[in-house]
Amino acid sequence: MEPFEQAVQTAVKKIVGKMQIRQTIVGIVKNVRETTCDIERENAPTLLDCRLNAIDDNLQSFVTIYPKEGSDVIVGIIENLKTEAVVLRCSEVEKVKLKIGNQTLKIDKDGFVFNDGTLDGLVKIQELTNKLNVLVDTFNSHTHPFVGVAPTVAATTSPIIAKAQTFSKSDYENTEVKQ
Numbered sequence: 767m768e769p770f771e772q773a774v775q776t777a778v779k780k781i782v783g784k785m786q787i788r789q790t791i792v793g794i795v796k797n798v799r800e801t802t803c804d805i806e807r808e809n810a811p812t813l814l815d816c817r818l819n820a821i822d823d824n825l826q827s828f829v830t831i832y833p834k835e836g837s838d839v840i841v842g843i844i845e846n847l848k849t850e851a852v853v854l855r856c857s858e859v860e861k862v863k864l865k866i867g868n869q870t871l872k873i874d875k876d877g878f879v880f881n882d883g884t885l886d887g888l889v890k891i892q893e894l895t896n897k898l899n900v901l902v903d904t905f906n907s908h909t910h911p912f913v914g915v916a917p918t919v920a921a922t923t924s925p926i927i928a929k930a931q932t933f934s935k936s937d938y939e940n941t942e943v944k945q
Contacts, residue, residue, distance in 0.1 A: 789843040790854065795833045798860065803833065803853065805841055816841055816851040827866045834858035880943075888943065891935045898933045905930050 793805035793813065801822055805813040818830050833839055833856035844850040861874035872879045906929045 791841045795835055795837050795839050798832055813851050818853055820852050830863045832860045834860040891939050895933050895935045902930045902932050
């Protein structure tokens with residue numbers, strides 16, 4: 767290898783080496799916010815504004831794991847700068863947020879919330895189907911023939927032409943969401 771190529775290769779390795787996570791730190795999570803948290807360390811200063819995601823831009827697609835306050839974490843130091851840290855692992859999770867395009871999901875101790883919960887809770891599809899079919903059966907078993915009287919025509923009876931049809935969950939189930 768020529769001396770110039772070797773010098774370029776050495777320079778590139780130095781630059782790339784600084785951009786990697788070269789140091790990990792163990793600490794305890796404090797003050798969790800939307801995109802950052804603080805990490806208390808034993809016999810060392812607290813790391814302030816530690817990132818929850820490696821990139822802190824306004825992302826259109828992401829998964830953010832929010833560590834539970836007081837839980838243990840492993841933090842990576844980016845580019846060997848103590849002011850640039852990111853949570854790599856946590857022992858306990860408070861909540862998780864996921865966004866892909868316009869779809870969102872938040873998971874916490876209270877449950878799952880899709881797209882900010884604007885459509886209320888998920889239906890228990892089989893229970894709904896069963897209740898609808900009980901209603902259909904009740905309706906069909908309580909239908910009576912129509913008795914009509916016209917002034918010039920004798921009383922006649924004629925059955926109801928159509929009965930209510932039973933339901934199948936495939937009539938209204940969104941198979942893309944399972945519970």
